[in-house]
Amino acid sequence: MISVGIQRAVRLGIRSLLLHKLRSALTTLGVLFGVSSVIAMLAIGEGASEEAQEQIRRLGSQNVILRSVKPNEENASSGARVLTFGLTHEDYDRIVNTFPGVKGAVPIREIPDEVRHGQIEITPRVLCTTPDYLRVTGREMSRGRFISEVDEETIANVCVLGHETARELFPLKDPLDERVRIGADYFRVVGTLLPRVRLMGDAAEAGSEVTGEIFIPRSTGSSWWGEMLARRRAGSFDMQEIDYHEIIVDVGDQDNVLFVANACREMLARNHKTRDYEIVVPLELMLRREETKRIFNIVLGSIAGISLLVGGIGIMNVMLATVTERTREIGIRRALGAKRRHIVTQFLVETVVLSVGGGLLGIVLGLIIPTAIEHFANMRTIVTPDAPIFAFMISAGIGVIFGIYPAWRAANMDPVEALRHE
Amino acid sequence: MTNNGDSSIVAELEAVSRVYQMGETRVEALADFSFQFQQGDYWAIMGSSGSGKSTLLNLLGCLDRPTSGRYLVRGTDVDELDDDDLSDLRSRELGFIFQSYNLIPQLDLLENILVPILYQDNPDPGAEDRARTLAERVGLGDRIHHLPSELSGGQQQRAAIARALINDPALILADEATGNLDTQTGQEILELFDELHAEGKTILLVTHEPEVGDRAEHVMRLSDGRIESVVRKGDKS
Numbered sequence A: 001m002i003s004v005g006i007q008r009a010v011r012l013g014i015r016s017l018l019l020h021k022l023r024s025a026l027t028t029l030g031v032l033f034g035v036s037s038v039i040a041m042l043a044i045g046e047g048a049s050e051e052a053q054e055q056i057r058r059l060g061s062q063n064v065i066l067r068s069v070k071p072n073e074e075n076a077s078s079g080a081r082v083l084t085f086g087l088t089h090e091d092y093d094r095i096v097n098t099f100p101g102v103k104g105a106v107p108i109r110e111i112p113d114e115v116r117h118g119q120i121e122i123t124p125r126v127l128c129t130t131p132d133y134l135r136v137t138g139r140e141m142s143r144g145r146f147i148s149e150v151d152e153e154t155i156a157n158v159c160v161l162g163h164e165t166a167r168e169l170f171p172l173k174d175p176l177d178e179r180v181r182i183g184a185d186y187f188r189v190v191g192t193l194l195p196r197v198r199l200m201g202d203a204a205e206a207g208s209e210v211t212g213e214i215f216i217p218r219s220t221g222s223s224w225w226g227e228m229l230a231r232r233r234a235g236s237f238d239m240q241e242i243d244y245h246e247i248i249v250d251v252g253d254q255d256n257v258l259f260v261a262n263a264c265r266e267m268l269a270r271n272h273k274t275r276d277y278e279i280v281v282p283l284e285l286m287l288r289r290e291e292t293k294r295i296f297n298i299v300l301g302s303i304a305g306i307s308l309l310v311g312g313i314g315i316m317n318v319m320l321a322t323v324t325e326r327t328r329e330i331g332i333r334r335a336l337g338a339k340r341r342h343i344v345t346q347f348l349v350e351t352v353v354l355s356v357g358g359g360l361l362g363i364v365l366g367l368i369i370p371t372a373i374e375h376f377a378n379m380r381t382i383v384t385p386d387a388p389i390f391a392f393m394i395s396a397g398i399g400v401i402f403g404i405y406p407a408w409r410a411a412n413m414d415p416v417e418a419l420r421h422e
Numbered sequence B: 001m002t003n004n005g006d007s008s009i010v011a012e013l014e015a016v017s018r019v020y021q022m023g024e025t026r027v028e029a030l031a032d033f034s035f036q037f038q039q040g041d042y043w044a045i046m047g048s049s050g051s052g053k054s055t056l057l058n059l060l061g062c063l064d065r066p067t068s069g070r071y072l073v074r075g076t077d078v079d080e081l082d083d084d085d086l087s088d089l090r091s092r093e094l095g096f097i098f099q100s101y102n103l104i105p106q107l108d109l110l111e112n113i114l115v116p117i118l119y120q121d122n123p124d125p126g127a128e129d130r131a132r133t134l135a136e137r138v139g140l141g142d143r144i145h146h147l148p149s150e151l152s153g154g155q156q157q158r159a160a161i162a163r164a165l166i167n168d169p170a171l172i173l174a175d176e177a178t179g180n181l182d183t184q185t186g187q188e189i190l191e192l193f194d195e196l197h198a199e200g201k202t203i204l205l206v207t208h209e210p211e212v213g214d215r216a217e218h219v220m221r222l223s224d225g226r227i228e229s230v231v232r233k234g235d236k237s
């Protein structure tokens, strides 16, 4: 019974509003834009944050990543033909052997050499690493296997191809058990990796060797390439002596990450004269990112709140005008037996219809905008299912809150005065 | 609180006054007014402008309350009713007809006729059929889905009469019901009133036109909020 009454009230409300189509349409605009901007901004914020979190997560929230960084030219001993810097074997040993809370560490050394198969020659990152790499980074195999302990011990000439490298070197055939040449030596392909989740922040397309990777055992790398790495730069050779380009410290327990990170910081500061390293703590980045997101959400919430408030005030303003304009109608209804609550309901329903109507259109627009942004601006957006629901409830709430006063004004008019109006 | 001594009394006013206080000035729109309106009477209430006709009608219609004195509708003292009870009373016992028709613009004729039913707590399920019948009766059977703006003044007023009849009221109150109509259309409306009177309805018609007054059964003249004269045609003949 009640729902039938409400249905009728809504129907009549819509008809009253349709009497002034343009005015009603304009009135809903405030809530419409408010709601759609809330949804759109939430979607953009959520997308950006998800993107960043994804990037950070890929580094591993349980890891501490140490990287070698070429020191500033001035600091480097000038004139020296060989530049020695970065993470050392000693650093690695200290971390693995003496740090409490460290489960293991994966060293990575990058070799500047080209990779060939038949006519195809590319320059992916040639990475010398240990079997743990796979587990610690959470990468997954597509085919075959990763570098094994046996490979490491036997200094085997085997390699594992990253997804892009595999595609480029073997566009037509199965790379497994094929041979590729790295520098002057031949390596047997024992496996290929699955692509990393592509993120929009990544280098745009395949063909860019930057993202290509090829993995060989650490021991093999050391024995073929030795300590010295020659890097071709601007026509001349640039000799560098770097033990490790990167050490991924696997802490295993997220609770110990910050502790281990600090220990690494102190240890490196003590043992390195120049700042030829950097420390990346994905967890810290993540936490910082969470904080940024929280602030972002607060700012966003305030902006959205203000725009919705403005929308609500707009509706209230129009409803107050409507009530005045329809004073006579109110008088007639009262004379014909309408109680105060009937009048309150009538105007409240009209306000809620306006705001919810604006809200619904706002949701539609709010769902279109992120899609458009994704399409045209190549930005990731995520519309969480609760955003439209939230927006809908907010718009209904606005209708009630900003409708109460006009409705109350209407209901408390003196019937005789109201009938005499105009 | 009830006075069922004479059930043929529809509305009874006992020493009613209605005072408007506007700053320093005090207007006694109705002063020490006592009268009984009997069931089935057809009254024309006349008097110059400002004599208190509308004030009286508003009080009788429970849209307003006396400043002092008692007003009983079918034996119930209005003073003992709250705002909701008065609304209830209006939706069940009273029928209003206004000078400017006062149909609700966004509702079609049928819906307009049904408005009083809308506000009843337990509406009669047959009301819609009755509304159609009433529309037929006032000659608007083929117009029930028209909006008021699509009708002439006379048609609108006839719709308003149908609306006043939908709840089978104890008392029909008409304030200058023909005031906005030309003579011809006014006559048609008055004929409707005659019919209603013949059916035994109680009608109070406020007017300042003598010709209209002549049509009524009885005539009451007001002056400065008091009864100036009462002419009962039954007495005359």
Ligand SMILES: Nc1ncnc2c1ncn2[C@@H]1O[C@H](COP(=O)(O)OP(=O)(O)O)[C@@H](O)[C@H]1O
Residues within 6 Å of the ligand: B020, B021, B022, B027, B028, B029, B047, B048, B049, B050, B051, B052, B053, B054, B055, B056
């Ligand atoms: N709301 C009001 N405030 C002040 N004075 C009023 C009000 N309503 C009516 N009056 C006064 O009461 C008197 C009677 O008015 P009314 O009943 O409308 O007269 P009529 O309908 O006979 O022309 C007039 O003097 C009028 O000015």
Ligand SMILES: [Mg+2]
Residues within 6 Å of the ligand: B053, B054, B055
């Ligand atoms: Mg008057």
